[in-house]
Amino acid sequence: MPRRVSGETSASGIAKLLPVFPRDLEVINSGNIQIASLRRLAATRYNLQHQFIGAPESLLGRYKPAIEGAVNIGVLHPNLGGALGHDLYSPCTIADLTATGFRYWALGHVHMRSAVEGAWAIVMPGTPQGRDISEAGPKSVTLVTIEDDRSIHIEERTTSISQFERVLVDANGIEDWRELVSAISRALERKRSGLSSDHLVARVRIEGLTPFAWRIRRDTDLLKAEADHRASVIGTCWVEKLEILCRPTDRSEEPSEDRFSSSTA
Known part of the structure; x- marks a missing residue:
């Protein structure tokens, strides 16, 4: 039976989405690194909860090392690969993300979907609804499922009305x-x-x-x-x-x- 991990930009967001926590979900606060651990899946979710507007340098160095034997999931709001027309917020590359050893990176910031699948899964889901002509085309969310064998499946679902x-x-x-x-x-x-x-x-x-x-x-x-x-x-x-x-x-x-x-x- 697959289990799914959902969340916003902080561990407190999990409480909003899951008012009744599953018995095997553990949330750990460690400074400004928020960790949600799903023990049955051995999946660990990291999110850097920031209190500032700009971050011209990469924030990846502030994440804790990947936990051995777990499906490590990172959540980050970066400018991936120097995307033009977007603030240079926590700039990083795909190589930087894969070097962390995290199996899945859930990204935000750029309202255009992009995904990399393979040994690692890196998804910039975009936005569920375009706001103007600069965000043309169908918009979607991405459903990420971690199976009991720890394999990761990604499914794009169109949501724009x-x-x-x-x-x-x-x-x-x-x-x-x-x-x-x-x-x-x-x-x-x-x-x-x-x-x-x-x-x-x-x-x-x-x-x-x-x-x-x-x-x-x-x-x-x-x-x-x-x-x-x-x-x-x-x-x-x-x-x-x-x-x-x-x-x-x-x-x-x-x-x-x-x-x-x-x-x-």
């Missing part, structure tokens, strides 16, 4: 408003049909060479309303924003500044 996605609309050669709206509708339908989450939240990008380019830019608000309507017809589909990058096939087809100004007044 809404899924942010970029939707490209090819406007090359489009000369009719109705044709453009239909192209947006088809692109949304294609993206929605392949979605693994319940709702699509789309950032629609319209690009290409078209003599219709000036009107698309002039009437972006109207086009957004048309896109919203088509999305509502598709169902569980939402247009977050339109990005207009289309260009005229001939610069002479662009209206003069005066004409453009009078058209939008």
